[in-house]
Amino acid sequence: MNRMDFSLTREQELLKKLARQFAEEELEPVAEEVDREHVFPAENFKKMADIGLTGIGIPKEYGGSGGGTLEKVIAVSEFGKKCMASASILSIHLIAPQAILKYGNEEQKQKYLPRLTKGGELGAFALTEPNAGSDAGAVKTTAILDPKTNEYVLNGTKCFISGGSRAGVLVVFVLTEPKKGLKGMSAIIVERGTPGFSIGKIESKMGIAGSETAELIFEDCRVPVTNLLGKEGKGFKIAMQALDGARIGVGAQAIGISEGAIDLSVKYVNERIQFGKPIANLQGIQWYIADMATKTAAARALVEFAAYLEDAGKPFTKESAMCKLNASENARFVTNLALQIHGGYGYMKDYPLERMYRDAKITEIYEGTSEIHKVVIAREVMKR
Amino acid sequence: MRIYVCVKQVPDTSGKVAVNPDGTLNRASMAAIINPDDMSAIEQALKLKDATGCQVTAVTMGPPPAEGMLREIIAMGADDAVLISAREFGGSDTFATSQIIAAAIHKLGLGKEDMIFCGRQAIDGDTAQVGPQIAEKLNIPQVTYATGIKKSENLVLVKRMLEDGYMMIEVQAPCLITCIKDKTIKPRYMTLNGIMECYSKPLEVLNYEALKDEPLIELDTIGLKGSPTNIFKSFTPPQKGVGIMLQGTDKEKVDDLVDRLQKKHVI
Structure with a gap:
């Protein structure tokens, strides 16, 4: 009876070391600039692909690197410590290849997965629309089959799509049978550069500024019928399942940024002298650090538990929602206290805390708001 | 063609350096890293592998946990690794170490096109002796301080970095080259694949039994007892104080300086 084992495998330990080294050497040095200039760190994304991190969870035969959800959590959380935008980019990129792996046919996997893994192309997941946020079922974009050409004709607008303007391959959620509502929703793979598909507004965001968030416009955009992912009418299910996995990624981002904020705070309280001694000696500060560390350790445990469930093929909808809800609220709590500990310096752009404070907020909003997660959790807990 | 890359796990001296009461480094309390010059040797070997498809074998002598370092080097792109590990080898100085590594490489086989790459020196001992001594024991040519290595057939063109410039040297394989850390050589990352x-890649462990009968090994000159080098004393040198910039005219500054030196009884 010795089954519960929290230790990482030897390979996972090495991945953690790799991700940490990459974050320190490649991500941290540009994190401030990426935020200030609102620029997508394209060069770093290419480097992530070169070392196989954009192919986490995808088997080697499709150009991926193997591993699963726990590997994603390890890499994303290490990135989050140093550059939340980069953690977000990797985490959200992985949704599209995961969905194609799970629901794609062999031809689609052969065609798209190598591009999204070692090929270095970015993936995007396009569900949200101006009037379909938490109410994801209210999608209005249509994809009507033209039987003469065997093509879907897409019309509509998606908004707030992370990486949408940079992605080479996008999984877009559309109504193939608008009259059926939710049951008429399907997932379609759209490639960048397809005629009729254009990029609208690039959003100016509060945080994760390096992750380009775009409006996508489809005007009589024709896509071959072979680009249908899964079956017609299964789009909503595909979207919800993809989001279950994506939420663990957001949980990983949230624990990463929390751990990064704690690291900075621990360093600062030992260096900062007030009243003739380091502020680390003040019990008020110690209590802050203790709260931050305890809540973050608990948040990590829940994120890793959800990852374990997904990797083990067990139901994880509830735990994925719980871990994201908890870790994201904790990220706001921790970055707030970390900034408070840094005082006036924390408020200045010379220190990373004000950026982290802004970056942390998104985790309570995207891939489902905290409120939607409570709906999901309550439904799972209260169902009979 | 096979390249043996000799590597060493060293304490990370960029953090705090801890010394045992007997003067040796307290390795247990310091983080272990791959010696920086050795990383350059690994990268240069892997570059040649990219170009020629040759076999790259990482070699180290150390305690069993050094396997972790060898696995990291395989994750960077090396094909296999050799861990030379035995209690009898513990405490070896550079003379003994190079003898054991040379014997191991002799046992594994050094072909006509093969090469041995080492880091110039390790950051713990800073002797820069092991590489050259391996070459002497194997009776092969050596080139030190390399920042660039090209190979065609059996000829190897090596770019050496010296204090006042570069030197290009042509050398015949099999040979030994010691590599230097340089900003032009960025060691690659491991890949997730x-x-x-x-x-699951091969890692051969060579212990005392495996090497004791090798002709290059002399049993009375290996290990701590057989090592001719003994540490007499080791200490952390006292830190130099902050410098003082003297102000005023030249005469005032000279007067000030003379006054200070007299007070310290220097003059």
Whole structure:
């Protein structure tokens, strides 16, 4: 009876070391600039692909690197410590290849997965629309089959799509049978550069500024019928399942940024002298650090538990929602206290805390708001 | 063609350096890293592998946990690794170490096109002796301080970095080259694919039994007892104080300086 084992495998330990080294050497040095200039760190994304991190969870035969959800959590959380935008980019990129792996046919996997893994192309997941946020079922974009050409004709607008303007391959959620509502929703793979598909507004965001968030416009955009992912009418299910996995990624981002904020705070309280001694000696500060560390350790445990469930093929909808809800609220709590500990310096752009404070907020909003997660959790807990 | 890359796990001296009461480094309390010059040797070997498809074998002498470092090097792209590990080898100085490594490489076989790459020196001992001594024991040519290595057939063109410039040297394989850390050589990262596979790649352990009968080994000159080098004393040198900039005219500054030196009884 010795089954519960929290230790990482030897390979996972090495991945953690790799991700940490990459974050320190490649991500941290540009994190401030990426935020200030609102620029997508394209060069770093290419480097992530070169070392196989954009192919986490995808088997080697499709150009991926193997591993699963726990590997994603390890890499994303290490990135989050140093550059939340980069953690977000990797985490959200992985949704599209995961969905194609799970629901794609062999031809689609052969065609798209190598591009999204070692090929270095970015993936995007396009569900949200101006009037379909938490109410994801209210999608209005249509994809009507033209039987003469065997093509879907897409019309509509998606908004707030992370990486949408940079992605080479996008999984877009559309109504193939608008009259059926939710049951008429399907997932379609759209490639960048397809005629009729254009990029609208690039959003100016509060945080994760390096992750380009775009409006996508489809005007009589024709896509071959072979680009249908899964079956017609299964789009909503595909979207919800993809989001279950994506939420663990957001949980990983949230624990990463929390751990990064704690690291900075621990360093600062030992260096900062007030009243003739380091502020680390003040019990008020110690209590802050203790709260931050305890809540973050608990948040990590829940994120890793959800990852374990997904990797083990067990139901994880509830735990994925719980871990994201908890870790994201904790990220706001921790970055707030970390900034408070840094005082006036924390408020200045010379220190990373004000950026982290802004970056942390998104985790309570995207891939489902905290409120939607409570709906999901309550439904799972209260169902009979 | 096979390249043996000799590597060493060293304490990370960029953090705090801890010394045992007997003067030796307290390795247990310091983080272990791959010696920086050795990383350059690994990268240069892997570059040649990219160009020629040759075999790259990482070699180290150390305690069993050094396997972790060898697995990391495989995850970077090396094909296999050799761990030379035995209690009898413990405490070896550079003379003994180079003898054991040379014997191991002799046992594994050094072909006509093969090469041995080492780091110039390790950051713990800073002797820069092991590489050259391996070459002497194997009776092969050596080139030190390399920042660039090209190979065609049996000829190897090596770019050496010296204090006042570069030197290009042509050398015949088999040979030994010691590599230097340089900003033009950025050691590559492990890859996730490499990580996933590194523990299933071959790693040979050579122990005392495996090497004791090798002709290059003399049993009375290995290990702590057989090592001619003994540490007499080791200490952390006292830190130099902050410098003082003297102000005023030249005469005032000179007067000030003379006054200070007299007070310290220097003059």
